[in-house]
Amino acid sequence: MEDNVNLSGEIFSAKNNNPDIGKLKDFGWLSNKTDREKLINENYYKSIRTRIHEGFKEEVIDFNELHALHILGRCNNPNEWNINKQGLVYGMVQSGKTANMLCLMGLANSAGYNFMILLSSEKNSLRIQTQKRVNKAFNLNPYDGTYEASENDFQEIKSLTNIDSDYKKKSSDELHSVLESNKTIIVCLKKNISILKNFVKNLKEIKDNYENDFNKIKSIIIDDEADFASIDTSNIDSDQESEFKKSTAINNEIKRIRETINDNCYVQYTATPQACIAADPDSLVGYPKDFLWLLDVYKINGQTFSYLGHNEFFDEHKSELIQIVDNKCWPHYIKDEEGKVEMIQSHWGKVDKKEQSLKDVVETTLDDFKKSDIYRKQFCYDYNIAIMDFIITCSIRWYRHYNKHSFSNPPEEEEIEKVFNDNDPNKKLEYPYHAMILNLAYEKTQLRKILTIIDLVFQSVKNDYYNDKNLFYKQFEKQKSKSNILGKTIPSLNDLKHFIDLSFIIAEKNIEDEYIYLLYSDKDGQQLEYNSRFNRTKKAAIIIGGHSLSRGLTVENLSTSFFIRSQVKSLGDTNLQMCRWFGHKRNDIDLISVYLMQFSSDLYTDLSRADNLLRDEFKESIHLNRPAECFLISLQNNHLFAATSPKKSQLLVKGYKSSYSDGKRKIINYPICKGNEKNDQKLTKFLDTLNPVKVDLSRTAKLYKNVEYKKFKSFLKDLKVPESQIYTPKSYLSYLDEYNLNGKDIPEINIALFGYGDSIIENMNDDFFFKTYVGGSNPRTKFAGDMWIDKPQDFHDKYHSGERQLKRLNGDSILICFYRFNPNWVFNVPKSKLNLTDDQKKIIKEGKNKPAIILYTIVTPLGGPTYKISHNKKRQEIIRNSHCLEWEEKNTIIYNE
Numbered sequence: 001m002e003d004n005v006n007l008s009g010e011i012f013s014a015k016n017n018n019p020d021i022g023k024l025k026d027f028g029w030l031s032n033k034t035d036r037e038k039l040i041n042e043n044y045y046k047s048i049r050t051r052i053h054e055g056f057k058e059e060v061i062d063f064n065e066l067h068a069l070h071i072l073g074r075c076n077n078p079n080e081w082n083i084n085k086q087g088l089v090y091g092m093v094q095s096g097k098t099a100n101m102l103c104l105m106g107l108a109n110s111a112g113y114n115f116m117i118l119l120s121s122e123k124n125s126l127r128i129q130t131q132k133r134v135n136k137a138f139n140l141n142p143y144d145g146t147y148e149a150s151e152n153d154f155q156e157i158k159s160l161t162n163i164d165s166d167y168k169k170k171s172s173d174e175l176h177s178v179l180e181s182n183k184t185i186i187v188c189l190k191k192n193i194s195i196l197k198n199f200v201k202n203l204k205e206i207k208d209n210y211e212n213d214f215n216k217i218k219s220i221i222i223d224d225e226a227d228f229a230s231i232d233t234s235n236i237d238s239d240q241e242s243e244f245k246k247s248t249a250i251n252n253e254i255k256r257i258r259e260t261i262n263d264n265c266y267v268q269y270t271a272t273p274q275a276c277i278a279a280d281p282d283s284l285v286g287y288p289k290d291f292l293w294l295l296d297v298y299k300i301n302g303q304t305f306s307y308l309g310h311n312e313f314f315d316e317h318k319s320e321l322i323q324i325v326d327n328k329c330w331p332h333y334i335k336d337e338e339g340k341v342e343m344i345q346s347h348w349g350k351v352d353k354k355e356q357s358l359k360d361v362v363e364t365t366l367d368d369f370k371k372s373d374i375y376r377k378q379f380c381y382d383y384n385i386a387i388m389d390f391i392i393t394c395s396i397r398w399y400r401h402y403n404k405h406s407f408s409n410p411p412e413e414e415e416i417e418k419v420f421n422d423n424d425p426n427k428k429l430e431y432p433y434h435a436m437i438l439n440l441a442y443e444k445t446q447l448r449k450i451l452t453i454i455d456l457v458f459q460s461v462k463n464d465y466y467n468d469k470n471l472f473y474k475q476f477e478k479q480k481s482k483s484n485i486l487g488k489t490i491p492s493l494n495d496l497k498h499f500i501d502l503s504f505i506i507a508e509k510n511i512e513d514e515y516i517y518l519l520y521s522d523k524d525g526q527q528l529e530y531n532s533r534f535n536r537t538k539k540a541a542i543i544i545g546g547h548s549l550s551r552g553l554t555v556e557n558l559s560t561s562f563f564i565r566s567q568v569k570s571l572g573d574t575n576l577q578m579c580r581w582f583g584h585k586r587n588d589i590d591l592i593s594v595y596l597m598q599f600s601s602d603l604y605t606d607l608s609r610a611d612n613l614l615r616d617e618f619k620e621s622i623h624l625n626r627p628a629e630c631f632l633i634s635l636q637n638n639h640l641f642a643a644t645s646p647k648k649s650q651l652l653v654k655g656y657k658s659s660y661s662d663g664k665r666k667i668i669n670y671p672i673c674k675g676n677e678k679n680d681q682k683l684t685k686f687l688d689t690l691n692p693v694k695v696d697l698s699r700t701a702k703l704y705k706n707v708e709y710k711k712f713k714s715f716l717k718d719l720k721v722p723e724s725q726i727y728t729p730k731s732y733l734s735y736l737d738e739y740n741l742n743g744k745d746i747p748e749i750n751i752a753l754f755g756y757g758d759s760i761i762e763n764m765n766d767d768f769f770f771k772t773y774v775g776g777s778n779p780r781t782k783f784a785g786d787m788w789i790d791k792p793q794d795f796h797d798k799y800h801s802g803e804r805q806l807k808r809l810n811g812d813s814i815l816i817c818f819y820r821f822n823p824n825w826v827f828n829v830p831k832s833k834l835n836l837t838d839d840q841k842k843i844i845k846e847g848k849n850k851p852a853i854i855l856y857t858i859v860t861p862l863g864g865p866t867y868k869i870s871h872n873k874k875r876q877e878i879i880r881n882s883h884c885l886e887w888e889e890k891n892t893i894i895y896n897e
Contacts, residue, residue: 021066021296026625028073028291029080036069039110044155048106052099052137060305063298064096068103074291075265078112078218084258086266088226088288090618091295092309093271093576094554094583098130100295101222101269102137108220109157109184115219115261118188119254121551122229124166125527127190130224131163132531134188145186159186166190169198172205179206180213191229196253203260219264221257223285226268227275227573228551230254230285233647247283255284269295272573273614275648277633281874290628294618309582310608313594318605318766320482323595325382325564330440331361332566332597339640341568347379358566362441366449370456380457383562386595387454387461387542388475390436390560391507393591394540395499396479397434397557399491402499405429410498413505416539433530433556434503435541437580439563442546444520451516451544458516458542462504483590490590507540519545519553530556551577558584562595570641572607579604603640609669610636610643613726624891630884635870636726643870652870660735661864663807663888665787666727670769671821671853675720679854683818686715687753697796698781701789702753706813709736712749719854727858738865747861748813750790755820760848762825773819774857787859790815809889810863820852862888 030036039045053061076085091097105116118134120127135142138157145159158178161167167189178185189195207214223230232251247255258264268276268288281287297307304312313321327345334343334350344351346361347368368375398416411431420427440450464471476493483490490496508515517526517537528537543555561581581594596604613636621631635643635652643649660666671679689711692702713736716729739746754775755761763773775786777799784791784799790813799805808815824847827834836844863885 021063021070024070024623026073027070028075029077030069030073039069039072039107040065042110045106045110047139048109048137049103051139052102052106056099057305060298064100064103065107067293067295068100068107071100071104071267071293072107072111074293075108075220075267076218076263078108078263081218081263084264084266085290086268086284086286086288087291087293088268088270088273088276089293089295090273090615091269091271092297092307092582093579095271095295095297095307095309096583097224097269097271097295098133101224102133104267105134105186105220105222106137113218113220114182114184115179115217116184116186117219117221117257118186119221119223119226119230120188120190121225122191124190126553127166127188128163129531131159131161131188134159134186135163138186140186156182157184157186159188161186161188166192166195167199170202172202172209175202176206176210176213179217180210182216191250193249193253196250196257200253200256200260203257207260215262217261217263219261221254221264221266223254223266223268225270225551227270227272227644227648230268231275231279231648232283232285233645236650251285258284272576272644274573274635274644277635278644278649278652278870278872280651281872287872287875292618292621292628292631292633294615294622304586306586307582308584308586308589308592310576310579310604310611312586312589313579313581314601314605314608315766317486317589320485321589321592321594322601323382323385323593324598324601325562325595326379327597327599329379329382330564330566330597331358331365332564332599333358333568335599339569347375359443362446366446366453369453370449376453376456376460380453382595383454383457384461384464384471385475386438386560386562386593387436387458388464388471389479389593390434390542391461391465391500391503392472392475392479392496393559393593394434394503394507395496396490397559397588397591398431398499398502399496401431403491411502413502416502416506419536431539433537433539433541435543435555435558436560437543437545437549437555437558437562439545439549439561439565439578441565442520447518447520447544447546451514451518454516454542454544455514458508462508465500465504479590486590488590503540506538507542509538511535511538515542517541517543517545519543519548528553528555549578549580550574553580554583555580557588559588559591560593560595563600564595564597565600570603571645572610572635572637572641572643574645575603575641576607576611606640610641626891627884627887630887632871632875637870649870651873653873653876660727660732660858660860661862662860663809663812663862664859665774666858666860667774668721668725668727668855668857669771670722670725671855672768673720673722676722676854677851679719680820680851682715682718683753683820683854686711687751690751692753695789696793697789698778698783699775699786699789700754700759701786701817702756703790704751704753705748705790707749707751709746709749712751732858735860735865742865744864746814747811747864750813750815752786752789752815752817753820754786754817755852758848760852761819761821762831762844763821764828764830765821765826766828768826768853770821770855773821773855774817786817787815787857789817806891807888808859808861810861810885812861814861815859817857819855819857821855822847823850823853 025031027036049061049065053064071089074087076082089100091100101118108116118130120130132142134140139148140146140159141148142163145162147155147157149155160178167187187199189199229250232247234248258266266285270276276288279286281289297309298305328347331344331346333341334345336342341353344353344356344358344361347365351361369380402411416431418430420430438450438454441447461471480490511517512526517528519526529535530537558581563578581592584592614633617633637643687704690704690707692704695701695703713733717733719729721728736746761773763770777783777785779800782796782800784796788795788799822844824843
């Protein structure tokens with residue numbers, strides 16, 4: 001794949017899509033390096049920076065700070081305020097967004113912002129968790145919010161919230177006294193309607209009574225988890241006179257905060273921005289119309305430095321980290337190719353959804369599993385494996401800690417459970433936490449019954465280890481192999497024995513009346529307390545939960561996840577938030593496993609790919625410096641999931657139309673579906689009716705120019721491609737019909753064929769998912785890449801001598817490239833590293849005589865209809881203006897210096 005170059009000359013790679021943020025010149029109002037250095041060298045900020053990043057490596061700190069500078073530069077300049085801005089920061093689940101928010105607040109304070117509002121979760125425990133981070137970063141007293149000054153050190157700063165209480169109703173005089181003293185004010189607010197109303201009421205009172213002081217406010221409003229609670233989900237009614245009348249409660253109060261404070265910048269933070277992108281651009285709390293920023297994780301050579309996220313779990317190390325469980329181990333929906341529920345799978349067979357609900361089937365299952373040892377032995381085997389996995393990896397984690405610090409004697413239970421104060425130099429000697437979560441249902445009564453089942457399974461696992469050891473030996477060997485593949489080693493059985501005993505003992509220690517944690521939203525649900533002096537979470541914890549495991553909750557050193565929830569309709573943003581197993585340290589990668597049913601594995605694999613596509617769109621817009629008004633972000637949906645909920649997506653255009661007419665290549669990666677084995681025959685038959693033209697380039701292909709549209713349409717609609725793919729024949733033909741509906745002519749269609757005859761392609765793939773099969777640019781042979789195969793040699797020469805075209809321009813032809821692959825080639829390692837047996841060579845040779853696997857790419861020039869899979873209707877009205885099309889045309893050809 002070829003590389004693209006933006007206006008500053010920075011490489012933007014469509015293949016690796018990991019452009020260097022350090023080369024971006026545009027920092028908004030902070031583009032002057034001297035201004036940035038002044039901020040980061042301010043003494044108080046430097047102390048904030050140190051406290052935020054305690055334990056971080058310096059290069060990671062610099063990376064986080066660089067992102068925060070870019071974000072602040074896109075916010076309002078507090079010294080030259082203009083129209084209030086609103087933007088969005090798109091992070092990753094469990095990726096350290098809070099550290100970036102705090103860094104942004106520290107820089108904002110240094111720059112002159114004096115009122116920082118941090119909107120936290122609706123849960124009190126999570127607000128307190130955030131407040132503690134704020135207090136530590138800004139060195140504030142946790143109980144009264146004042147700055148904890150040392151000798152010759154004082155800061156004019158105060159938090160109006162603390163760890164004991166959220167924002168309370170105050171008199172305007174009390175709040176004004178802090179404002180009048182010229183102190184920087186921090187408030188960390190829970191998204192609770194009464195709390196927000198009290199805050200708004202006090203703001204209005206001060207505005208009415210102390211206008212001069214109030215007008216000094218320069219506020220940055222940071223909305224954490226901005227897609228949750230903040231979004232307006234009321235029914236859209238164009239006849240409403242005021243947006244405040246139609247809005248949902250939390251959304252309404254946040255808008256009132258923005259309406260009341262004259263100078264404010266609103267910044268959304270989320271790892272799942274779908275609902276924010278689908279929001280109303282005309283709203284004070286809606287689409288982030290002024291800027292979008294992608295908060296990436298630190299990487300070295302394209303690999304995450306410490307973070308484990310969806311790419312590691314569902315692409316890079318899928319075979320090692322994902323464990324597929326039997327589909328009869330828990331009831332779940334069976335869906336058709338369009339994602340509609342057909343039946344319910346139970347342990348006794350398939351159930352008609354009209355005869356029994358999933359809830360009823362779950363209740364019967366719980367009763368059967370509780371009463372019958374035979375049922376548990378037959379259908380709960382994977383539960384046993386997961387719990388044994390949890391015990392083995394816990395013992396390995398503790399042994400590694402013991403070995404690392406060269407302790408003289410193996411620890412006893414008390415030493416494992418011992419906790420040191422954060423400021424204690426012995427903190428590093430503290431044994432690490434270890435945890436397992438089971439997410440099967442969300443109803444409180446069901447969760448309690450599940451706890452009983454897991455208790456029975458745990459006792460079975462314990463009995464196996466101390467008596468038979470059949471399951472233990474099997475899982476131990478599996479762990480040894482897994483660790484070896486991932487470049488790790490594990491201790492011997494003899495070395496682990498003491499730590500396995502401790503793992504069982506501590507995991508089985510009672511907390512209240514049970515030894516298993518049961519988390520749910522009710523007030524009597526348990527909490528994970530990692531900082532409390534009382535009821536602190538055990539160092540080996542088994543956790544059962546439902547909705548409480550889905551957002552904001554961090555489980556320290558989560559190792560084993562057993563996630564087999566089933567939903568009528570899966571939502572992309574909600575399901576990604578359920579991945580509590582993201583965010584853990586790459587160094588512990590061999591200790592982590594996620595147990596899923598096949599349907600969940602397929603769902604999360606597709607969600608991972610959709611998230612990558614969305615992140616790619618952000619990256620390109622940022623690194624090509626596309627004007628904010630020309631951002632049109634598309635959201636991917638397929639039969640497995642919708643991008644976000646219907647209530648949050650009322651402004652989205654839905655359907656089969658896709659984002660084709662942007663001049664960029666669209667790729668089909670996955671070939672397997674019913675009927676696709678006949679695609680090669682259909683392709684050959686179709687191309688035999690056309691006349692190829694000669695290709696005088698270094699890349700071997702057959703080229704067919706100016707193909708008759710009716711003939712092409714008849715062929716393409718008969719091609720079989722998985723519905724889970726985005727760029728299906730159905731979606732593309734539907735898109736081409738839009739040309740006529742918009743009074744445009746369909747561009748000329750050119751077709752290229754790669755892998756024809758005996759030159760059938762043998763390409764690396766992962767379970768027939770082909771990641772990178774498209775030929776890229778080659779400076780040695782002066783070839784610009786497959787997406788330019790229909791261009792003459794002088795075009796390719798220009799591409800490598802200074803005039804590099806990034807997209808197909810308005811007036812260019814459509815290019816569709818078909819690729820034929822050997823169906824017997826399944827190796828996902830480079831050919832140079834293969835050591836094939838004679839039988840394997842024979843199988844590959846036989847594959848050349850079988851119907852080839854057919855994949856394709858599509859490139860449609862700029863200037864066509866701009867419909868997308870799912871995008872904001874109001875944003876589409878903006879994007880259709882001539883200014884944006886002119887910008888795309890102008891910035892598509894780059895001249896190297």
